Amino acid sequence: AVVRSFSTATTRRATAATGKDQIEKGYFEIRKVQEHFQKKDGKPVFLKGSAVDSVLYRITMALALVGIGGMGKLFWELSVPKKE
Structure with missing residues (x-):
């Protein structure tokens, strides 16, 4: 529980510091x-x-x-x- 709250707090601080404008293009x-890979098909x-x-x-599978x-x-x- 301690690790989870610590990592969540760090993520929130990092997001607040960078802002929405500085998200890398590769992220999207x-x-x-x-x-695509998580579609339920x-x-x-x-x-x-x-x-x-x-x-x-x-x-x-054939091989x-x-x-x-x-x-x-x-x-x-x-x-x-x-038999011989």
Whole structure:
């Protein structure tokens, strides 16, 4: 509780000292990006970026499934002896 009140008081003093006119331009750009990623549209955050994010996600999932399948095949071949 002490840390919270201390940090809030510091923020208030810093805001009062700088004023509204001295807020950096980048602050508003960051806020716009944050609002985009925090929209409640049902998508997970890693798919909210663009089409490139969706493609990278699908490639990653496909490669993971190929790897899991390869490991399953390897385990099967090692555990079941070949019939001669």
